[in-house]
Amino acid sequence: MEQFAEILLPLALPVNYTYRIPSALGDIVKVGMRVIVPLGKRKLYTGLVKEIHQRKPKDFEVKDILDAEDASPIIAEAQIEFWEWLAQYYLCSEGEVMNAALPGGLKLESEMVIQRNLAKEIIDAELSDAEYLIVEALEQQDRLSIKEIAEITGFANPLFTIKELLSKAYVVLEEELKGGYKPRQARLVKAGPELNEDDVSAAFEGLGNAAKQRELLLGFFQYRNERGEVTAAMLLKRCKASDGSLKSLEAKGLLEIFYDDPFRHQHSEDPSANGLFPLSESQQKAFDDITQHWEQPILLHGVTSSGKTEVYTHLMAEVLKQGRQVLYLVPEIALTTQLIQRLERFFGEDLLVYHSRYSDRERVETWLKLFRKGDKPALVIGARSSIFLPFQNLGLVIVDEEHENSYKQYEPAPRYHARDAALVLAQQQNAHVILGSATPAYESYFNARKGKYHLVEMKERYGAIALPEIRPFNLRELRKRKQMRGYFAPELVDEIERQMKKGKQIILFQNRRGFSTFLQCDTCGHVMQCRNCDISLTYHKHRHQLRCHVCGYNTPPPRSCPACKSQQVRSLGFGTEKLEDELQLMFPEARIQRMDLDTTRKKKAYENILQSFEDGDTDILVGTQMVTKGLDFGNVGLVGIMNADSQIFFPDFRAHEKAFQMLAQVAGRAGRKGERGLVLIQSSSPDHEVIHDVIGNRYRSGYEREMQERLEYHYPPFYRLIRISLKHRKKEVLEERAVLYGQELKALFGRRVYGPEYPLANRLRGMYQMEILLKLESKLSLKAVKQALSERTDAFQQQHKSSPMRIIFDVDPL
């Protein structure tokens, strides 16, 4: 019976492709394994086997799988089901999901690289014409990938010819995955099949006068006695022998070279709760409540510093004890260094950390480690991409700070939300899920109120410390009365001074990086804009540059206005850089550190800034929203919010929700140990209801207000959104197409279609863009909608093939 395989290719193809499994590979190819397949005339791709079946495709000629790239699968079968869901839900191809899922080193555009074996001289008679062509090409160039060879020689499938050349030793394989990684493997030596260990003298006799080999064999026995394990490198060094001698012994069957599994040292100790902090009464209550109800997803709503982390830790220990696996998702791994160190002490070898900022090598290693654990207990702590890891016995998923936007991937597809995807992953693997936050996303809270999640609340801070006192200041009034000291209300300045005298630390929050937010000409009003984007440029003083925060374009600041040549160019608005400068002038003695994208690009930068704060070497920490994410420092007496307005008045339906979350979170960094903390908020509308809610710690009142609005204006959680971004380099083309496309969608979905409209910025990275928003009633079948949407879009693109407009779907956009 002929066998076929459905192959995932790392491309945005609408369907997966089917290939024949040639009989030579019949026993080798398995689901979850990487294979090499031809695509089009010349291209070779590495794809992943999704399914093996006997259904011969009817409407096209099937090509053969050329070779297998792995000896065994690299993903668990359960993952495929998850990938399918992601592709279907987020409207992208399974290949795109696979691309996002696999770490670079396991990626599929791998390229085998061939080199000429210079030790082997060319004997024409030994080579076929095809083989000769390749050898010749390699004489010209040191190394060639298979793809390159295909291009140079014009062979569609040079692979088999290359295999011949390999066996004839004309070429060698530099088997190198692009971006590549192979786990480090130790080359070890053990007794061979011909070695009779009961009578070793026979072996020595058999070696006759091959002195080096005798010495090597003797060395092997000695070494093995001492160490138990013999590495080839050490043995050769000790006996001053060559690899050739070792190979001769192997050829005689006396010794055998083998490669060690680098993960064999993994042993999972029985994880026990020993060493965990005992839970407080309210934590214990939450713990019990959770374990009694966790057949259902849990929403843990606990105020800042209520000690949610400790509750998670006990829950993790519980699940690990049951022999199952745990995924602990955090929005930003760099901010959890201390936590990781602590968890490492309890969970030891079972703890794995995964994050896209890690090197490829580290990520592949973690991936394979987890995969090889099979169904053994493991705890993974990681950022959003860790939902893709090959769990095979997932018992619990925790999504910490579940309201965080960083769980959403914007670019490229799949544009998934790790929290929502984690809920599905957990369901597929029959695992418990806990979403936790001091300021839950309104959608999550809505689900809890509706009974879809079980709500667990923690209303007190750990150690019964009061929530901080929060005082607002009216920027407009203070400016009018000319009382502001630079960007500071006088009380804020006084309070900073007082806190420093007390030996307390201070966090100042300004959600803009750079020096000034824009440069404007006083004479004509011209604002310096990015060349590629419809965005004003930010001035960065330390680098003396104007920079675009979207595309990275930068240029020295102009001496005069480019529009009217006036010299009166002013910088307006302020970012963290300027704040730091002003602060240093005001408090020359203060030790100030800044935490934003610009200061944390280097690998250890985050850790260093936080460590310095933790150690008390920093008095004032200035930062963007990075300082809001779950930081836990005991000595923060004061938090200052430099300007609450930009959050509150941002033109987005979630602005109030987000503003509340951000303000409440940053406020929550104050007074976590010992004394009650103080928070000062500067705003031009200090009477705004959002600020009132923050001051009074009234999560629910904002929630209820917003629910009214969302219902009325057709927003989530009552309606589901799909945002369709349309992009083109030419404005006219975009506008014309967008209108046509919009009409087609309106014919399908009627009044659920909004737009096309220009978003806040018309042009980003050199592309003009417009948006269409679909608002879908929650009772609508999302699957049917998506089906219709994909089909109509494909047809539309077919009709407008020349210079196509890019159409990007974002399901549940943020």
Ligand SMILES: Nc1ncnc2c1ncn2[C@@H]1O[C@H](COP(=O)(O)OP(=O)(O)OP(=O)(O)O)[C@@H](O)[C@H]1O
């Ligand atoms: N059972 C416990 N024993 C000792 N210390 C505890 C315990 N529970 C919590 N703490 C301490 O209380 C502080 C606050 O806890 P944690 O950081 O977990 O709060 P949180 O609920 O995650 O707050 P946030 O939402 O603000 O991040 C931490 O310093 C933590 O070490």
Ligand SMILES: [Zn+2]
């Ligand atoms: Zn730009």
